[in-house]
Amino acid sequence: MENLPAHFDSVFTVDCIIFGFDEGELKILLIERNEEPFKGWFALPGYFVEHTEAIENAAKRILYESTGLKDIHMEQFYTFGALGRHPHGRVITVAYYALIRLTGQKEVKPITNFAKQAVWMNVKDIPQLAFDHSRIFRKGFEKIRNKISYQPIAFELLPEKFTLTQLQNLYEVILNKKLDKRNFRKKMLSYDILKELDEKQKGVSYRAAKLYKFDKRKYAKNFQKELSFGK
């Protein structure tokens, strides 16, 4: 959306909502724009789709340029093409989301030159965003909130080894409600998609919890069915 000719016809872009889970908070990656329009505003990472590039690849490229991460599953969720959504002309944007694991390197170095900085921001504190990105964010957040209830996407946000409490916290943050500990554990374990490890949490000043892994193999076997998290 930078270096635009003064006048242009239709242009495609991809915008990405990149979710991460860190210190009990669900966050998304935002760019602080360093150019007009919306200079100084926060925006979703996004960029043009090249003429020789499949949309899906553009989304992956943008994720890579924003975070340095590769091989992350991205999901397209909506295409925004209202007139006037970009002040310079007709821009249609295909929106994707990704769920990533923020273990260790929380450092994000945007390669995108038009951004002053990239920051992880708690989904509860998102300010007004550039363009129609607030709307895009709301729609994407709604999608994952909906999806987490019947698909095991939560694991993509957690470190490989996690405790049941961490998993529950993540569900609570995404669904924005408290869950009952006993019911949550009972149900989650009943799905039989977790592998209990012979290992415990370390470095906590209270009773250490067991660690679990998501077991892809079990999941594939057991599930044509769905998960479900009501209360």
Add this chain to the structure above:
Amino acid sequence: MENLPAHFDSVFTVDCIIFGFDEGELKILLIERNEEPFKGWFALPGYFVEHTEAIENAAKRILYESTGLKDIHMEQFYTFGALGRHPHGRVITVAYYALIRLTGQKEVKPITNFAKQAVWMNVKDIPQLAFDHSRIFRKGFEKIRNKISYQPIAFELLPEKFTLTQLQNLYEVILNKKLDKRNFRKKMLSYDILKELDEKQKGVSYRAAKLYKFDKRKYAKNFQKELSFGK
């Protein structure tokens, strides 16, 4: 997708899956193409998005041009932008579906000049379609199949007044499975979104069934919740 310059850059189109329910069969509207590429093939109704036109409006325009129908709710469900999906160059298409009421006028007169004819075709008999339209159709069909389980979209396909058996047939066709009559009625009535009319079916050679209407008002009141149809 006609009258293209030999070479062109990115182009947007909209493609529509227009569902109708008629004589107990779920059908979609297809165009028989009269021009290359894919001359003689069936395709989803679709066309270019004008530079000065919101995508949503393009979808509505195409529906109007294909069926003469206005004010139909259309829902965007996916954007297809693989390289090579159109043999002449880069074409990205935003796909919509619509559910329409085929009461009375089943006649469809396509205004689109590039089509030889438009036909309603049973979703069970769809042949190989032009471009990647088979894939688009499958994805769209999956969406409504999924959606009908928790949203009252079935009513958009039925005449204003309908019997419970007609409604059940429609669910059965979309979900592609038999439902139990007593359970279906019990559950449907329990949602309290139907208005029972003082009127019966006419012209049948057996006991006439009561007619019902979908009651939007009740629906809006009662539903933050969801519908649900398993078996």
Add this chain to the structure above:
DNA sequence: ACAAAAGTGTTTGCCGTACACCCATGA
């Protein structure tokens, strides 16, 4: 010994499912 979170079962009510016969109507 205290603080903090881990871990664990039972009861209740509702909802989904299975299942079969009589009724009303027109031909």
Add this chain to the structure above:
DNA sequence: TCATGGGTGTACGGCAAACACTTTTGT
């Protein structure tokens, strides 16, 4: 009177929901 679909109730099982105390560990 027959054929065709319309219309109806009950019993069972399983799952979601509510709910509180003991255990472990580090400080």
